Amino acid sequence: MAAHKLYVGAKLRETRQKLGLTQKDFAGKLGVSLPYLNQMENNNRPVSTSVVLSLAQQFGFDVTELSTGDSERLISDMREAMADPVLADIAPPLADLRLTASNAPALARAFLHLHRAYRQTHERLASLDEALGREDARTQPSPWDEVRDFFHYCDNYIDAVDRAAERFAQPVGGAGNIRVKAVSALGHRGIEVSFTDSARLRHFDPDTGQLEISLRAAPETQTFQLLLQVALLEQDKLLEATLDFARFQSDTARSIAKIGLANYFAGAALMPYTSFLNAAQEVRHDLEVLAMRYGASIEQVAHRLSTLQRPGAKGVPFFFVRVDQAGTITKRHSATRLQFARFGGACPLWNVHRAFETPGRFLRQLAETPDGVRYVNLARDVSKSGGAFGAPVRRYAIALGCEVAHAPQLVYADDLDLSKPRAFEPIGISCRICERTDCHQRSVPPLERRLAIDPNARGVLPYEVG
Structure with a gap:
């Protein structure tokens, strides 16, 4: 396979500016001429291997950042x-x-x-x-979209919050004790925790110092809600500083983002970065084993795996998506080249839609996107009981996947034949930007393609894509 030329002028220029160096000084440290650096920063020439090595040696730069930016x-x-x-x-x-x-x-x-x-x-x-x-x-932008974009362009990894959560969880000693520590931390603040038969997952009264957690929720959800409340109280300054950095356009967006950051802290405390990364590599990303080891849900584990992008200690780059029964994406994140549609639903050919038909089972899929990149996909339903007879059940399905190059690190890729091109199902992102001309599930014509309409003939589609 031919080597991929790396044009990352904007990233190179941004790195230099962060270091406070002039082009002349930066060129000297990288061992290149000033005109050559100028050409690289303006994407007139690709970044050479020697420059990549110099970035790593001179500045400790994580070179994977060059190819996985925005x-x-x-x-x-x-x-x-x-x-x-x-x-x-x-x-x-x-x-x-x-x-x-x-x-x-x-x-x-x-x-x-x-x-x-x-x-x-x-x-x-x-x-x-x-x-x-x-x-x-x-x-x-709607507040929801603004917050979603914030996490999206942070690679869904918030370093300061992640490390604070890891410090909070570090002295615990065992994953099962994080719940006890959360209750203890709240107790030190004079907050009394009670478990009640309530439809609300969590309710905190700041005036009385009473925190109610629903007994109807699953144990892992109860623990998560306890940690979320810890984040809102003990990490308020950190959360507010992070929000200041984000510069949201409305108070509503800022409030939504604060809950998102508190959720992030809760997941990172339940599954501390270094410990969880090592465990994931040890069990080859077996979601069920990780869920039992950390007292977490399958969805929590899958979401956490998609956030393991700490510079210098990155895990497998996963994409993670959650859809409802209508196919609407309710959560999305990708540390891979695959990016999800911002509007509308997911491609109907993804196995995530079939997960609703086989509750409690993991579905595997080898898939190839129109750009020729191949993935190993995993899907499962994650229906959430209302906790009482007659209470509504929320039905979702999640998908977790990575590029096929990482397949040896996944227990789910065992016995799959990765050598046959026909084993990879053709999937897309959104019909309007999918260039496949022969998809039997296409809902609307693709962009940038001419259509041929023949009133005397009809195939799977009422038109032919040029």
Whole structure:
């Protein structure tokens, strides 16, 4: 396979600026000429192997950061935005999007912000009965989308919060004792914890210092809610400092993000980074073994695996997604090249949709995306009982996957034939940006392709894709 040329001028320039070095000083430390550095920073030349080695040796730089930055996410997000019907006739080719993401990432983000504003306005106009006369009908991202993008572009890894959670859990000694420590930490703050038969998972009264945890919730959920409350109380300054750094546009987005950070702390305390990474590698990412060892749910374990991106100690880069029965993505994260659709549902050919048909079972899938990248996918339903007769059951399914190069590190890849191309099922991301011409599950035509309509013939689709 031919070597992949690395054009990461924006990342190289950002690294130099963080170090406070001029181009001349930076070039000297990397052992290259000033014109050569200038060409690399402007993506006129790829970053050479010697420069990559110098970055690692001179500055301790994690070179994997060069190839796993924001570029792929920006390209995926721009392709989906360009799939909007209003842009369909003027959408630039993929090569131009790649150049924009590499050379002008700030411009790409500005375009995505503008497109989100357009969609917000369009959706409000489509619901006049809700939008007319409201003073808050502004063209800004929804708070939920803003928070989702924050975690998305942080690689779903928040270093300061993750390390604080690891320090909190470190003296425990055994995974089962983290619950006791959480109750003890709350007790030291004068908070009394009680377990009640309530439909609410958690309720804290700051005036009385009473924290109620629902007995209807699963034990791992109870522990998680205890740790979440610990985060809100003991780590408030850290959470607020992180929120200041994010610069959210509204108080609502900031409030949502704070709960998200508290959730992050809870998961990281339940499954401390170093311990969990070592355990995951030891058991080859067996979700059930990890769930029992850490007193966590399958979903909690899968989500945590997708966050193991600490510089210098990264785990297998996974993607993680949760969908509801309608196929709507309710959680999404990818440390791989695969990026999820920002709007709409997941590709119907993913095995995650079949997980609802086989509750309690893990489904495996070898899959290939239109860009030729191959993945090992794992899917399972994670239905959540209401805890009482007649209480509604929330039904979800999760998918966890990684590129096939990491298959030897997964127990789920054992006995799968990775050598046969036909074993890999063709999947996509979103129909509008999927270039496959022969997909039997296509719902709308792909962008950048001409359609041929023959009134005298009909195949699987009512048109043929050129």
